[in-house]
Amino acid sequence: MQVRGNTYVEVIRKSIKIIILTAVSIFTAFPFIWMIVSALKTKVEIMNATIFFPSDPQWNNFIEVIFHSPLIRYIGNSLFVSIVTLIIQIVSGAMIAYALVFMRFRGRKLLFAIIMGTYMLPTAATYIPSYIILADMKLLDSYTGLIVSNAVSIFGIFLLRQAFMQVPQGLVEAARIDGANHAKILIYMIAPMTKSSFITFGLMSFISTYNSYMWPSLITDSPEKSLVSQGLRRFFIEGGAYGTEWSLVMAGSALIVLPLLLVFMFTQKWFINGIGGDTGMKG
Incomplete structure (x- = not known):
């Protein structure tokens, strides 16, 4: 009887977990579902709050x-x-993360403190000096300016440093004794062992740059150089070709999200491992 009672309790617990997770999943996915459904509506149906599904897709x-x-x-x-x-x-x-973890030089800790200190600056505080630098370099309104101004990620340095710190120093020392230089150690030993962290950083960096709006809007003026966020607003909303045709705006937004979904679909396993701090080493 005790075993049967425990079985009932386990079934109830699992059922509650499934119900809660299902509710949270639906709540999380609802904006995307609403966007897809709205993309299949007419303008009149979108403006009618009582209609959820389109009468004729x-x-x-x-x-x-x-x-x-x-x-x-x-x-x-x-x-x-x-x-x-x-x-x-x-x-x-x-x-940078490799140098901070595996190389010994004077001021190493101070350098890391300065790097992390810059991470605490509000992003908006860097816009004016960054704009002036790009203007002096004649890189405004160019892909080069967009890329150069985002060439270093403080978050990425921190994430990779934390992952590299999980690698035993003895392995690195052994590789050095065998004659491997810093580049070979990083590429052939450290990177494979911390693959999950690299993929996590890459996915988050890709999404951040792909969705960036404010900074690209400040330094690029040519419509043909617009990224998706500013392009969507410029062409579809801000007095563009479609004005307030919200069904077309929703269709465009759904297509914009598609690359991000595909990237996450193929990298979610390593992304979750990277968040959990898995460096690929066992025991």
Whole structure:
């Protein structure tokens, strides 16, 4: 009887967990579901708060956005800038984190404190000096300016440093005795052992750059160089081609989110491991 009672309790606990997780999942996914549903509505149906599902799905909204708007160009701009920025941030972050963890030099702790101190600055406080620097370098309104101004990620340095600190110093010393230089140690030993942290940093950096709005809006003026966030507002909302055609805005927003969903779909395993601090070493 005691065993049967424990079984009932376990079933009730699991049922409660499933109900709670299902409710949270629906609550979390509802904005995306609402966006997809709204993309299939007419303008009249969107403005009617009593209608949730469209009476006649307007698939033509997606066709209109894909083939008769510059949205695909905006997505291409964002993918290009995000990927190049990501590569540079990973390289710079890995090298700085490696130096902070495995190299001994005077002022190492002070350097890390300064780096983390800059992370506490409000992002808006860096806009004016960064804008002046880019103007002096004649990099305004260019992809190069967007990429160079985001070449280093303080968060990435911190995340990789924490991951590198989990690697036994003895392995690094053994590699040095065998004649491996710093580049080989980082590429062939440290990076594979901390792969999850690299992927976590890469995913978060990609999403941040892809969704960036304020800084690209300040330093780029040409419509053809717009990233997705500013392009969506410029063309679809801010007196653009479609004005207040919210069904087309929702269709465009759904297409913009698609690359992020695909990236997360293929990297979620390593992303979760990276958040959990897994460095790929057992025991």
